[in-house]
Amino acid sequence: MPSNAGTTRLVIVESPAKAKTISGYLGPGYVVEASFGHVRDLPRNAADVPAKYKGEPWARLGVDVDNGFQALYVVSADRKQQISKLIKLAKEVDEIFLATDEDREGEAIAWHLVETLKPKVPVKRMVFHEITKPAIQAAVANPREIDRDLVDAQEARRILDRLYGYEVSPVLWKKVMPKLSAGRVQSVATRIVVERERQRMAFRTAEYWDILATLAVAKPGEGPRTFNATLVALNGDRIATGKDFEPTTGRVRPGAGVVHLDEGGARGLAARLADQPFTVTRVEEKPYRRRPYAPFITSTLQQEAARKMRFSSQQTMRTAQRLYENGYITYMRTDSVNLSETAIAAARRQIVELYGERSVPPEPRRYTGKVKNAQEAHEAIRPAGDNFRTPGEVAKELSAEEFKLYELIWRRTISSQMTDAVGSSVSVRIRAVSSAKEEADFGATGKTITDPGFLRAYVESSDDENAEAEDAERRLPTLVKDQPLTADELAAQGHHTQPPARYTEASLVKALEELGIGRPSTYASIMQTIQDRGYVVKRGQAMIPSFLAFAVIGLMERHYPRLIDYDFTASMENELDEIAGGDHAAVDFLTSFYFGSTNGAGDQAIAHAGGLKKLVTENLSEIDARSVNSIPLFTDDEGREVVVRVGRYGPYLQRALPDEQQAQAQAASGEGEEGGSQGDRAPIPEGLAPDELTPEKVHELFLGGGGERKLGDDPSTGEPILLKSGRYGPYVASGERKSSLLRSQSPDSLTLDQALQLLRLPRLVGVAPDGAEVVANNGRYGPYVKRGDEFRSLDSEDKMFTVTLDEALALLAAPKTRQRRAAAPPLREMGNDPLTEKPLVIKDGRFGPYVTDGEFNASLRRGQTPEELTLEQASEMLAEKRAKGPAPKKKAAPAKKTAAKKTTTAAKKTTAAKKTTAAKKAPAKKAAPKKATSTPKE
Numbered sequence: 001m002p003s004n005a006g007t008t009r010l011v012i013v014e015s016p017a018k019a020k021t022i023s024g025y026l027g028p029g030y031v032v033e034a035s036f037g038h039v040r041d042l043p044r045n046a047a048d049v050p051a052k053y054k055g056e057p058w059a060r061l062g063v064d065v066d067n068g069f070q071a072l073y074v075v076s077a078d079r080k081q082q083i084s085k086l087i088k089l090a091k092e093v094d095e096i097f098l099a100t101d102e103d104r105e106g107e108a109i110a111w112h113l114v115e116t117l118k119p120k121v122p123v124k125r126m127v128f129h130e131i132t133k134p135a136i137q138a139a140v141a142n143p144r145e146i147d148r149d150l151v152d153a154q155e156a157r158r159i160l161d162r163l164y165g166y167e168v169s170p171v172l173w174k175k176v177m178p179k180l181s182a183g184r185v186q187s188v189a190t191r192i193v194v195e196r197e198r199q200r201m202a203f204r205t206a207e208y209w210d211i212l213a214t215l216a217v218a219k220p221g222e223g224p225r226t227f228n229a230t231l232v233a234l235n236g237d238r239i240a241t242g243k244d245f246e247p248t249t250g251r252v253r254p255g256a257g258v259v260h261l262d263e264g265g266a267r268g269l270a271a272r273l274a275d276q277p278f279t280v281t282r283v284e285e286k287p288y289r290r291r292p293y294a295p296f297i298t299s300t301l302q303q304e305a306a307r308k309m310r311f312s313s314q315q316t317m318r319t320a321q322r323l324y325e326n327g328y329i330t331y332m333r334t335d336s337v338n339l340s341e342t343a344i345a346a347a348r349r350q351i352v353e354l355y356g357e358r359s360v361p362p363e364p365r366r367y368t369g370k371v372k373n374a375q376e377a378h379e380a381i382r383p384a385g386d387n388f389r390t391p392g393e394v395a396k397e398l399s400a401e402e403f404k405l406y407e408l409i410w411r412r413t414i415s416s417q418m419t420d421a422v423g424s425s426v427s428v429r430i431r432a433v434s435s436a437k438e439e440a441d442f443g444a445t446g447k448t449i450t451d452p453g454f455l456r457a458y459v460e461s462s463d464d465e466n467a468e469a470e471d472a473e474r475r476l477p478t479l480v481k482d483q484p485l486t487a488d489e490l491a492a493q494g495h496h497t498q499p500p501a502r503y504t505e506a507s508l509v510k511a512l513e514e515l516g517i518g519r520p521s522t523y524a525s526i527m528q529t530i531q532d533r534g535y536v537v538k539r540g541q542a543m544i545p546s547f548l549a550f551a552v553i554g555l556m557e558r559h560y561p562r563l564i565d566y567d568f569t570a571s572m573e574n575e576l577d578e579i580a581g582g583d584h585a586a587v588d589f590l591t592s593f594y595f596g597s598t599n600g601a602g603d604q605a606i607a608h609a610g611g612l613k614k615l616v617t618e619n620l621s622e623i624d625a626r627s628v629n630s631i632p633l634f635t636d637d638e639g640r641e642v643v644v645r646v647g648r649y650g651p652y653l654q655r656a657l658p659d660e661q662q663a664q665a666q667a668a669s670g671e672g673e674e675g676g677s678q679g680d681r682a683p684i685p686e687g688l689a690p691d692e693l694t695p696e697k698v699h700e701l702f703l704g705g706g707g708e709r710k711l712g713d714d715p716s717t718g719e720p721i722l723l724k725s726g727r728y729g730p731y732v733a734s735g736e737r738k739s740s741l742l743r744s745q746s747p748d749s750l751t752l753d754q755a756l757q758l759l760r761l762p763r764l765v766g767v768a769p770d771g772a773e774v775v776a777n778n779g780r781y782g783p784y785v786k787r788g789d790e791f792r793s794l795d796s797e798d799k800m801f802t803v804t805l806d807e808a809l810a811l812l813a814a815p816k817t818r819q820r821r822a823a824a825p826p827l828r829e830m831g832n833d834p835l836t837e838k839p840l841v842i843k844d845g846r847f848g849p850y851v852t853d854g855e856f857n858a859s860l861r862r863g864q865t866p867e868e869l870t871l872e873q874a875s876e877m878l879a880e881k882r883a884k885g886p887a888p889k890k891k892a893a894p895a896k897k898t899a900a901k902k903t904t905t906a907a908k909k910t911t912a913a914k915k916t917t918a919a920k921k922a923p924a925k926k927a928a929p930k931k932a933t934s935t936p937k938e
Contacts, residue, residue, distance in 0.1 A: 010093040017325040025133040040073040040112045069590045090119045102127040108154035130330040130384040153580035167616045175625045188569045190535045194545045194553045200691040203499035204250035209266035214489040217477045229442035234259045242497045266492035272434035278485040282429040290421040292454035294337040294367040295380035298520030299513045306506035307461035310872030313505045313524040319405045333520040336378040337367040347417040382413040400835040415458035423449035446476035502542040516570035544689045547651040555628045655680040712752040742797045766805030774808050776800040827866045833875045842866045856881040
């Protein structure tokens with residue numbers, strides 16, 4: 001679209017990629033430049049606060065809470081150069097167009113740009129939901145003003161998150177651990193994951209049995225000759241299934257009225273039914289119809305990308321961002337399922353071309369979203385343009401990751417405008433009477449799809465990997481009532497009830513969405529934040545809470561329950577939506593939340609408690625740190641309570657001693673309940689999930705898998721030799737002597753003789769002819785021999801105990817060689833990366849195992865093992881590394897100046913002696929109190 005003659009316009013977008021694409025659609029007279037995202041924000045730490053505000057009591061928050069919650073915004077250091085460039089460009093143009101994203105965050109960025117650049121020329125806001133030439137030209141032709149209601153809502157959200165994070169996080173520092181953080185949404189998301197793990201820890205499995213019959217028709221017509229049916233009732237009473245058992249006891253629910261078969265009962269019944277006739281007692285046939293799924297919104301895209309391609313939420317949004325900025329899809333942060341008339345027409349045309357006219361319904365389909373306060377004016381995520389490009393047309397232009405996501409979006413969009421899948425479903429009941437006159441009823445279901453409709457283009461996946469796909473058919477023979485059948489086989493089947501599944505990123509996003517917590521732009525960052533903070537770790541796709549998360553959520557539940565209440569958090573989202581709609585004032589909402597004044601805005605429960613500030617300051621003394629950091633597990637067979645303590649160096653198990661021993665231990669230590677030995681302790685191995693701390697596992701950890709164990713007594717001193725587990729692994733101790741186990745040794749099989757050998761390290765091999773001692777020892781890089789400052793490696797750990805003086809001297813006399821060690825074989829070969837097709841292997845490195853494709857390396861995360869790491873996880877980890885680019889090269893250190901003269905040893909001693917004398921004469925200075933260095937995180 002050509003500019004007016006002689007008029008120059010500056011178009012500001014967020015990213016360089018977006019700028020490059022848009023500049024290609026605008027004619028001469030337009031300068032397109034990127035802001036590189038947010039240009040201003042609240043100060044991150046004290047160093048960011050301008051000097052003139054440092055003395056203000058509110059400077060710590062970056063928000064003047066006593067003056068209408070005025071925010072102090074600063075330009076981040078990494079944006080100053082770009083801002084200077086934009087200010088210069090703004091002085092050289094006639095108009096400015098702010099083309100940031102069409103959501104609240106984008107609106108706020110546009111406002112911050114105006115506040116920062118302070119332009120003297122007209123400023124207009126241009127919005128679009130796809131980066132195509134027609135869309136960009138239409139946006140330039142139809143600009144609008146900045147929506148201050150949207151800006152106020154985003155600003156209120158930012159200030160709210162700052163107040164929450166900066167007031168609650170210090171409580172966690174004092175009572176749990178330094179450098180922790182709390183957040184309005186991240187804390188609630190963590191609570192959801194913790195509650196699911198608690199359910200798994202309380203779960204008690206139950207065993208139940210049924211019978212699977214392989215039945216055959218005498219004269220097969222249509223369909224197969226045989227089919228499977230499952231025992232569903234005995235003498236009119238339903239056979240128990242998994243849903244009939246209480247999850248916390250493993251017992252049948254009271255009043256369930258079911259028959260609970262055990263293994264003996266199922267096998268006995270199967271034997272009594274053998275050779276008995278089976279008869280069809282009921283056949284019910286119903287039409288089957290399945291409507292297509294709505295087009296993608298942000299949350300459903302993240303869920304399906306996780307299910308089908310194992311993408312993390314961050315990976316999905318990062319890839320979608322690239323597709324959007326390069327003009328392949330519409331805006332990817334949306335909660336609307338709407339499609340424009342143009343998009344509907346494009347989809348219907350493409351369906352006719354690819355699948356025929358019969359696949360298009362007479363009327364276009366329109367969808368209604370289920371998300372609370374969805375912004376229905378926006379569009380769903382779909383291929384960009386008025387004519388969709390098929391995956392085959394863009395395959396060569398996209399990376400493997402981008403292609404997979406584009407194809408997913410294209411298929412979902414196309415399928416949403418196709419006909420229903422139709423067919424028929426059949427339910428059959430069959431009865432047999434056992435030799436003991438028991439009436440056994442079996443059931444079978446079948447499904448036949450006569451017209452797949454939208455299923456030709458798209459089938460949605462399920463969070464349950466064992467669930468049957470919707471396009472799967474189960475064909476049964478043509479059956480009629482009273483038809484005789486014979487049993488080819490009767491097999492007793494055992495089942496166990498399963499604990500509730502852990503959340504995945506996809507199912508956690510779904511849970512947050514259903515609760516009305518968070519918004520499309522925040523889901524991916526929430527998933528990343530709770531992992532970065534150490535509250536959640538991923539094992540495969542499962543999200544497992546740490547014991548640190550248990551302590552933090554326990555504190556919040558006991559002392560600040562409203563702050564992590566699901567309804568409260570959702571209501572705050574609703575109030576922010578009302579501010580965006582111009583129905584509420586942001587200042588009233590923030591005042592009610594922070595100070596507790598009630599004026600119709602904000603949460604009444606928080607307001608009645610005096611507001612957030614009073615809540616976190618007045619209750620602080622009531623919080624018992626020891627209680628907060630103790631997670632009860634169970635009481636063992638000897639009546640001892642077993643708890644997990646969250647300590648400074650990680651979680652550990654503690655088992656209370658009997659009362660008499662406890663009192664003696666405290667008397668001996670001179671300490672009360674807050675100090676001294678509180679019983680046996682055992683570290684918890686890294687990567688062990690909370691629900692895996694069963695009584696059996698705890699017993700193992702205390703006795704042999706990490707707790708203290710006596711191996712015997714040292715015959716030379718009489719002191720006990722103990723096997724212990726410390727921060728750096730297992731070790732043996734006797735009196736003041738300690739020694740770590742060798743790599744080849746296991747705590748489970750360590751003998752007293754081996755422990756005695758370890759405690760004699762370093763071993764004196766002998767004395768060299770020059771009088772120097774020669775010793776053998778184990779070090780960071782393995783076993784070695786040493787004389788003075790000379791070291792030589794030994795080729796095996798056993799050599800430390802057997803090497804002779806002559807052998808050691810010969811090794812030490814040989815010239816030191818810097819031979820390359822032969823490359824160790826990989827720990828595991830994983831196959832080809834699904835994104836790059838490069839072979840992936842796991843290797844053992846200096847800092848632990850890592851996965852590599854030969855170009856990029858990614859260390860395994862906490863809790864991941866080489867055996868359990870999946871190919872999809874490895875691919876995702878390397879994709880994140882590739883996205884960050886190669887690590888910056890270190891600058892060469894400046895050449896050292898040649899010292900004029902080395903200080904002699906004697907001179908050093910003289911200087912040291914003078915310093916010591918001076919120190920004795922000088923009065924002792926009091927140590928300055930340490931300053932807190934941690935900054936709260938929202």
